[in-house]
Amino acid sequence: MQVLTWFKRNDDDVIIKTAKSKGPGNPYLSITVADVRKGKITDSNGYENEVVLFVRANKVERNGRK
Numbered sequence: 877m878q879v880l881t882w883f884k885r886n887d888d889d890v891i892i893k894t895a896k897s898k899g900p901g902n903p904y905l906s907i908t909v910a911d912v913r914k915g916k917i918t919d920s921n922g923y924e925n926e927v928v929l930f931v932r933a934n935k936v937e938r939n940g941r942k
Contacts, residue, residue: 887913899923 887910896902897919911917911927918924932938 886910897921897923897925899925 888908890909891906892909892912893907895905895907897905899919899921900923901921903919903921905917905919905925907917907927912929915927916924917927
């Protein structure tokens with residue numbers, strides 16, 4: 877997929893990652909761009925999960941910081 881096509885698509889269509897819910901039953905969730913912007917996603921059981929992004933240094937820099 878070309879990068880420019882992402883700008884034309886709906887934010888609910890672009891799946892970034894699939895993850896397990898922290899709620900009962902642990903169903904799998906498809907996290908979209910819209911979910912990241914809202915900061916939360918609700919699973920099929922109605923449990924609301926928080927979406928959090930982490931930014932960290934690349935692996936070479938992390939291993940060199942001792």
